[in-house]
Amino acid sequence: MMMEMRVIVIDDAEINVMLLCRLLGKLDQCCAVSFTEPERALQWCAENVPDLVLVDFMMPRMNGVEFISAFRKIPSCVDIPILMITANDETAVRYDALEAGANDFLIKPVDKVEFLARSKNMLALRKNQRLLENRAAWLDSEVQKATAEIKAREQETVLRLSKAADSRDPETGAHILRMANYSKLIGANMGLSESQQQILLDAAPMHDIGKVGIPDHILLKPGKLSPEEFTIMKTHATLGYQILAGSQSEIVQTGAQIALSHHEKYDGSGYPQGLVGNAIPLFARIVAVADVFDALTSERPYKSAWPLEKAVEFLREGSGQHFDPVCVDAFLLDWDKVLEIRERYKDDKNELGGLGSF
Structure with missing residues (x-):
């Protein structure tokens, strides 16, 4: 040579x-x-x-x-x-x-x-x-390539696993893409590192994985759930955690944390543990804002989509009660990107597309 x-x-x-x-x-x-x-x-x-x-x-x-x-x-x-x-x-x-x-x-x-x-x-x-x-x-270059390939396969598995849960839920595949990107946007506006934002983007779609264990007559019920049915529905948070906990993957570990805690409320009135304020894991607090906003503004067979202004008002009214105020402010900080995510991941597109990045 x-x-x-x-x-x-x-x-x-x-x-x-x-x-x-x-x-x-x-x-x-x-x-x-x-x-x-x-x-x-x-x-x-x-x-x-x-x-x-x-x-x-x-x-x-x-x-x-x-x-x-x-x-x-x-x-x-x-x-x-x-x-x-x-x-x-x-x-x-x-x-x-x-x-x-x-x-x-x-x-x-x-x-x-x-x-x-x-x-x-x-x-x-x-x-x-x-x-x-x-x-x-x-x-080192070859190791990085191999690691990237493993990461890509892991991301695809996570996304397909999340889709499996969504296939039993009246939500659409685009919902998990939107809420995951909303979550990443919130994290970015809160100053999280690029690596933390990526983990959040990858893990957020697993938030409702526990719904695979909820009976169809409850999960797919178009009307309001009875108190007994709602008690069963709430178990999806714990079920999701049990499915994902113990993994060697950092993404899946984070997904377990999000699955368990994304229905906790900032004032302590949420479930399953009734955590208050910053005792709720940060990623779960972020996902709570992203998930609720997208659920409210999405049309479903059993409901019409809320106007964006009404959904924003709902977030602001719930700030400090349902939601972490910092997360709400971070979500609303860059409204143009919120609209860009909403437009990019419409319900009739990207059913199995990548999670993207903002």
């Missing part, structure tokens, strides 16, 4: 720089970059990564050891090989250079054969290092 190797040469004597660069020209795929001022060399290294550094010890203003210390502080240059060239054979200088980060030494006057051999060996080590770095980057 052909790979150009960049070597920087630092020496305050122009003649020494020229001689070293000429010698480096004898090495294959070697490109020499020279400096007579170590400060300029450091500036170059801050923007470029060399493959080998040849630095003289005795230089004005900044000697070789000082240069090496500064060079090693550049994050991308921590492992770059350094060959220090010095006329000083004192062990103290060598110890200081090794402590600063030098890898090898050459004593002046430089022997050409030794110089080329040492440079060639150090460049070979650097080349192997670069190959390993490239391999690691490739492996």
